[in-house]
Amino acid sequence: DMLELNFSCPHMAVEGAGHHVGQAFDLIEKFTSTVKQCVSIPVIAKMTPNITDMTEPAIYAKQGGADAISAINTVSGISQIDLDGFIPKPNVFGLGSVSGTSGPAIKPIGLRFISDMGKCEELSLPLSGIGGIETWIDALEYILLGASTIQVTTGIIHYGYGIVEDMIEGLTDFMNEKNISKVKDLVGKALPNLKTTDKFDLKRQGRAQYDLAKCVGCGQCYTVCRDAGGFALDWDDKNRRPVLIEDKCLSCMICSFVCPVPDIISYKEMPGTWKRKDACVMDRSLETQIKYQPFKSS
The missing domain is CATH 3.20.20.70 (Aldolase class I)
Known part of the structure; x- marks a missing residue:
């Protein structure tokens, strides 16, 4: 044909x-x-x-x-390395x-x-x-x-x-x-x-929201939020549930990607007056120092 x-x-x-x-x-x-x-x-x-x-x-x-x-x-x-013979796979006669x-x-x-x-x-x-x-x-x-x-x-x-x-x-x-x-x-x-990222409306902001009635208490969201640098979740040990720190949430939604239960975590758009805490002020200041301060010999 x-x-x-x-x-x-x-x-x-x-x-x-x-x-x-x-x-x-x-x-x-x-x-x-x-x-x-x-x-x-x-x-x-x-x-x-x-x-x-x-x-x-x-x-x-x-x-x-x-x-x-x-x-x-x-x-x-x-795809893989044979750890015994140190040969990339598929191994074709060595x-x-x-x-x-x-x-x-x-x-x-x-x-x-x-x-x-x-x-x-x-x-x-x-x-x-x-x-x-x-x-x-x-x-x-x-x-x-x-x-x-x-x-x-x-x-x-x-x-x-x-x-x-x-x-x-x-x-x-x-x-x-x-x-x-x-x-x-x-x-x-x-x-x-399908647009380039400069076309996104970054003035619209939001946060994650949780339907805790469906939560199984695995803690995946808490772990990933902390280890990915968000620090927008605390953990309720007694009830085994995440506790959102609303004004720290960056709406990255990583927690929703790792959650094993569908539709527990969703995105919620916040009003234009809502402000989140800037957790990166110190980092940005340090970045500026590193970027613009001349190197000095030891």
Whole structure:
């Protein structure tokens, strides 16, 4: 039905193959153009994530005649070290190598690159989203950031082809609930809400709030708040419950990320007149001294 050109595999050691092509943009254009001259079916160029900006090589692929872009391939990494033989894994007869990391850990990277290309007006090609997809939610997130098709390999190797039926069922239920009739109506739906951090309204402030009736008293929130430098929680030993110090809370919401019980901790926006204690005054003063005070020889 179509050809996908692999400009992205990190296992290729030969020059002019795999991600070596994906990191040499003129080769992307040349290889794509060569294939397009030989075939009549659609050609997809698969991009490597082992690069800073994916929009530029994708544009070179477009110039070579690519009909679509797929991303991402695996991320170069070292998964583990054999502590007995001191050999990077996978151990191939006593040797290891930098290899391709896949699975859920790379989904944030894949979403980022798809969104970059989805927002690039100069590119404007169909996108196929890849990387860490195992559930209908994973698939939908790629679609919302600009992917019009989805590819899954590692998830199927891990769980079998049955997960595709689960994805279809979950996405169908979601669309029925939202009264959305076509998947294409979801493509790129989240892109208008994706901005750089300078667009955030930092005048709006808030704090965490706790539904202690559901709390199991594990203390995870207390530990992480203190060890992450917030110090916005005390601990009620008798009742085994966190006690919020409201005017110290920075609304970082780290406590909500570690809480094992869903929906106990949520964000509460505070009125404009609300002020939190500045727990960092001394730190900022010290930072200023370190930054601007000339070094003196001992």
